[in-house]
Amino acid sequence: MAGHPAGAATSGSGGPAPTVTRRLGGFEVVALLDAHGPFFLTMDEAFDGATEHDWDRARRVDPGAFGPERTWNLDFRCFAVRLPSGGYALVDAGVGPEGSPASAWAPVPGELPLRLAEAGIRSGDVRIVVLTHLHADHAGWSVSPEGMPYFPNARYVVQRTEISALERNGDETILPFVVEPLRDSGQLDPVGGGVCLARTARGGLMTVPTPGHTPGHQSVLVRDHGEQILITGDVLVHAVQLVAPNVAYRFEADPALARRTRRALLDAAGEWPTWLATAHLTRPFLRAESGDR
């Protein structure tokens, strides 16, 4: 859209652009493609409330998500936000290496380390890792299979309710693989509610609680000079939920809450010029109004 600071740089050739950068005031947001592949359920099984009309509209927004025979092709994407004070905040940590918890169903190994290197970001430059939630495809490059945090200088920001829900459910995957090593290294930063991570004269970087997909799900808002980039996490896992926010995704922990959260977030996004930055759509950035609900 004309008139917006839409500086886009890509690397690689053919297929989806693995790295795309968007500037917003004092911030720079780099989309980093960790992996791409078909989901293990058809789109109808994953979103059984969607109508053919919904699918037609979704296809116009994100044609790359539609594979043959109603398969759903999805990206697994992380975002690095360059902080005005130096260093980076990384939002989500992808599917991870061979042997990560996501190996059971996601296309591992991911390529986040390669993407970071291409973008000139060293692991030591990452000051903050925000995990939108503790599903395996968002926390894979948090800690190595040997239990070493990949980002030695970072605190890892997770909603406290996300951790307590896993503890209540007796989780034996993410707690030992991600949470306990970070607790041991002193890098786990459990938070409650929205937290300001960085500030500029006319904006900032903050977390926004967006529960429903999981109990302690959070999104990340980058706001400066009257514009914003909203890193949604899994509030939107497919464009069908952008064009029809009432459509539930099969693996939402609380579908009714997820629906209310999605509506509220998209309504709030409509009040400012907003780019949505999603983990799983095959377009790294899209205008909030492109859903045209």
Ligand SMILES: [Zn+2]
């Ligand atoms: Zn996900």
